[in-house]
Amino acid sequence: MKFLCIDCDTAMKFKDVTRPEQGSVTAVFECPECFTEIAMYLNPSETQMLKSLDLKLGGSNEMAQPMQVVRSQLETAKQDPMPNMSIESVTEESTESGKCPFTSVISDAFDEKTEPEQEPTGPEWTSEALERLERIPSFVRPMAKMGIESYAKDNGHTEITGEVMDAARGNFPAQF
Amino acid sequence: MKSYKELPDDAGSNIVGQVAAQSDRISKRLASVQNTVAIMSGKGGVGKSAITANIATALTQMGCAVGIVDADINGPSIAKMMGVRNATLEYTSSGVKPATSSLGTKIISMDLLLSEDDAPVLWNAHSQKDAFTWRSTMEVSALREFIGDTEWEELDYLLLDLPPGSDRLPNVVELIPNLGGVVVITIPSEVSHLIVKKSITMARDILKVPIVGVVENMAFYECRHCGEHEPLFAIEDDIDKTLHSRTLGEIPFDPKLSRCSDNGTPYVHEFPDTPASYAITDIAEKIQEFFMT
Numbered sequence: 001m002k003f004l005c006i007d008c009d010t011a012m013k014f015k016d017v018t019r020p021e022q023g024s025v026t027a028v029f030e031c032p033e034c035f036t037e038i039a040m041y042l043n044p045s046e047t048q049m050l051k052s053l054d055l056k057l058g059g060s061n062e063m064a065q066p067m068q069v070v071r072s073q074l075e076t077a078k079q080d081p082m083p084n085m086s087i088e089s090v091t092e093e094s095t096e097s098g099k100c101p102f103t104s105v106i107s108d109a110f111d112e113k114t115e116p117e118q119e120p121t122g123p124e125w126t127s128e129a130l131e132r133l134e135r136i137p138s139f140v141r142p143m144a145k146m147g148i149e150s151y152a153k154d155n156g157h158t159e160i161t162g163e164v165m166d167a168a169r170g171n172f173p174a175q176f
Numbered sequence: 177m178k179s180y181k182e183l184p185d186d187a188g189s190n191i192v193g194q195v196a197a198q199s200d201r202i203s204k205r206l207a208s209v210q211n212t213v214a215i216m217s218g219k220g221g222v223g224k225s226a227i228t229a230n231i232a233t234a235l236t237q238m239g240c241a242v243g244i245v246d247a248d249i250n251g252p253s254i255a256k257m258m259g260v261r262n263a264t265l266e267y268t269s270s271g272v273k274p275a276t277s278s279l280g281t282k283i284i285s286m287d288l289l290l291s292e293d294d295a296p297v298l299w300n301a302h303s304q305k306d307a308f309t310w311r312s313t314m315e316v317s318a319l320r321e322f323i324g325d326t327e328w329e330e331l332d333y334l335l336l337d338l339p340p341g342s343d344r345l346p347n348v349v350e351l352i353p354n355l356g357g358v359v360v361i362t363i364p365s366e367v368s369h370l371i372v373k374k375s376i377t378m379a380r381d382i383l384k385v386p387i388v389g390v391v392e393n394m395a396f397y398e399c400r401h402c403g404e405h406e407p408l409f410a411i412e413d414d415i416d417k418t419l420h421s422r423t424l425g426e427i428p429f430d431p432k433l434s435r436c437s438d439n440g441t442p443y444v445h446e447f448p449d450t451p452a453s454y455a456i457t458d459i460a461e462k463i464q465e466f467f468m469t
């Protein structure tokens with residue numbers, strides 16, 4: 001992917017990435033002649049595609065870790081047997097050194113998914129609904145939880161009850 | 177206005193360089209592997225993984241250093257068949273140490289990474305909606321890491337057990353441009369031959385990968401009382417004429433082979449003096465001959 005500043009007829013350069021929102025990443029490019037900036041938005045599928053290819057916007061100076069895609073992206077994986085070499089710690093190091101901003105941005109994008117309860121505007125779960133959520137197999141629970149919350153938001157529910165779960169059930173393969 | 181080709185680079189991401197680095201990682205890893213062999217069928221249910229496990233074991237028993245990549249990301253079975261499901265993978269700074277069978281065959285499989293028996297392969301994503309747009313790409317990345325990040329060390333043969341279908345082989349050839357050859361597994365059924373023909377065409381005519389040969393599994397069964405051979409399937413199809421490929425051998429049906437797969441004890445090691453083990457060992461010898469000439 002290349003970007004051209006039409007006024008200067010000059011190739012634009014990667015400048016920065018902004019914090020993602022709802023799985024979407026924004027990359028900023030700048031014209032080295034006139035310093036005009038443009039923003040490129042990747043939708044969640046495009047962000048995921050880039051992540052699936054294990055490619056990084058803005059380039060990567062870091063050494064790839066063994067099986068970093070499988071270890072960091074497999075949701076149904078065993079616990080990493082070597083936490084001292086976890087992909088997360090590698091990501092933090094690269095963020096601090098500023099070598100690869102996109103790595104941390106991508107990681108943040110998916111943190112949204114794994115910790116949806118931290119969203120301030122999310123609907124609240126009743127104890128009954130949480131109890132039912134616990135009965136969903138662990139490996140599909142995060143996906144089911146996110147889907148139910150998304151359904152609740154889309155349908156104007158501020159609280160997730162058993163009734164809301166029943167209504168959302170038709171959208172998911174898992175029974176709860 | 178400048179055209180795409182006139183712009184010097186991709187704004188600094190160097191995507192081409194990143195992809196080249198991924199390929200380079202595989203090349204360096206496979207530098208110590210003598211021969212890479214894809215085992216494919218096209219058709220599911222022909223016993224491809226069981227035959228892969230036993231060919232690998234037969235080669236190991238002949239003194240070869242052998243590794244298996246379970247390339248069936250969503251339906252991994254090699255770890256169970258080789259008795260290493262409970263192995264813990266060890267990560268090092270330079271790679272991942274594979275599981276090793278009791279006879280010394282090295283194995284990497286998605287099954288070794290999944291948390292529970294009933295856990296499917298589910299990838300972390302903001303949403304699973306429209307996952308068809310990226311799931312196959314994620315699977316190829318996983319396969320790339322299985323091949324390139326496993327510490328195979330010196331191997332005579334690295335076998336890749338492919339999932340059913342002819343679509344995974346092009347991915348493998350992208351990852352391993354100098355793939356040594358393809359062994360095709362079929363059963364004596366017109367339906368299987370029909371599908372397998374497509375896989376052979378894909379390998380030989382489109383991807384230009386050498387066909388080591390065709391293995392006919394469950395070719396017949398031998399009466400344990402009188403030793404007579406009886407066909408398991410009613411077929412008048414001539415495999416040599418239909419598939420236009422060299423037949424490496426015919427493996428008779430033996431229920432013990434399935435039981436050994438379930439138990440994680442390779443059949444050729446458990447029951448070496450049976451017609452099926454003789455056939456598998458003979459096939460392994462022919463594979464060796466293919467790569468030695």
